[in-house]
Amino acid sequence: MGMASAGCIGKEATFIERLDIHPRIIESAKRNGYTSAWSIINSSPEDIEQRSGLTAAETTHLISCVVNATIKKPCTAWQMFQCPDVVPGPYPCISFGCQSLNKILQGGLPIRSVTEIYGPSGSGKTQVALQLAIQVQLPVNAGGLGKGTAYICTESQFPARRLRQMADHCRVHHPFAQCSPNSSSRSLDKWTNNIHVQHIANMEDLLNCIQKQLPMLMQHREVGLVVIDSVAAVFRVEDAQSQSRSQSLTALGYALHQLAMTKNLAVLALNQVTSARGHDVLHGSFDDFVPALGLAWSNLITTRLALSRKYPQSQQCVIPVRNLEVHFSPWLPRASANFIITEEGLKDMMNPN
Template identity: 35%
Template structure:
């Protein structure tokens, strides 16, 4: 950026250049104390610098009424969604994950919930025109260790296989370097994480996606049956905080959830269908948590194998994704597999097993 174009004291501009600060983003990502240390400016000068930079940023991001009417701007578009990195799954969700609200992905162990979360963390870093948000993600683990090796594997495969994105663009994206990992094993640590760390990262523009894996683990051992009222209050408090963060920063919040067995008919009356597991399960945490959600997706691992592929010589296990509820989607489903390159949707008419 040409600092000389800003309406600032030449002394402050000289200090910025001497500190080798080259962009507005670098300045806004630093605290006041860090700016003082790097630029050797006084506290008053640093405050003046921040006000000038913020004012210039707001001036440059102004929109006309016609642009708003046409819904053309990437950052304000109401139709914008975060891609799942797969055209089949994006087609099921009519573009991907909404930018505001909480999206839940519920399913049994090994259904592919974590794989979808990791793929979203990579997709969010792509340019707007390719379904991303040009920003990083924060991944909050509440039970298992973060799968760093799997992320690295996905990073390498995605950078090789995304043929719809120019190679020059892919090389500029530092996959994995913009994913912040936090661990929270109890409710107090988790709430402090979203109230402080997540808020700071969002306010500084360093992340545009929050993934929680999983929300149910926080409540699994903390509460007895007699503590249902207290549990509901915690769920409402956490849900309200996540909603505020999502709506304030237009950031998707994706929560993985576990399931519990239930009595009754399974999800599909035809248990021979490839989209049926023959089991009847419901997401954990009950109606209190359900009321906090914008969209609920259920994922299942079936007993069917898809025809062997090049990266899966023994065949891939077929999994399904179902839209349980969403304000903008009908109840529908599609199939997918998990392989070396990530989560890959399969059209029903092409299935062989």
């Protein structure tokens, strides 16, 4: 992943070139566009045979090697417990830098899970993600993890100017930065260089980024938060009811959970809203809108948070009020909190300054 800081991840050999199979099979597959696990698994054996000229036995061998390379073998609960990559709990959270939000989430954004924030355009989803991208860099005793962020954009350009504005406020006003004897903690570059940005246009690139390129980045840089802004944008409208979309969602959900669990980080997926055919009590809705991607995606996330915006009735206050509501979570009760977004970031309603 060519991640920029606001850092980068470089290119690597194609997936098929790393398979332990005959070079002639690899070249035939590459020549006909079968360079990734996704392109091979999503094609029927007959299509691969016809396009690549491979025999039925060679095609079966190719698919078998791809499956073995991408799907982990089953293991017992004891083997999972003994896994050195899994750090025993309790696990820290990433503070939102806003007491009201931390309260309803019992500390902040949890690690080792996939959290979705959905809401209409302009509700403040990206603003919340930027704040968390800054907060995660704080030490554990200050509400962070002391690590950086991998920020994946799928819709528009990364809001670098807004990030710089928020990071500059944190650098100047946060108690940790003010009291730290380390001058680098007070440097604006320190806060922005720990956020690694990549722009993704399609589902295959997103999966490759999560499964291959992010682990490569983490060999050199510590990452405590992965943001996808937004998860729905990589799916085409015409694929809304197709079987391939369901398969893509399942693969994405599995990859995100594997990344969160094995690397002990938090995954935040921002989601859009779509028109609803009635009120969805279980999965949340705003009047005539529900989260995009449907029930298939809802079953793949750990926690769903709904974000909305409204203007107060008082004419003296022109700042819109935001509301974050817990729609479902394995450990959180249904709750909500109001807050505002200023130039400095997220603020409690009772203490905007």
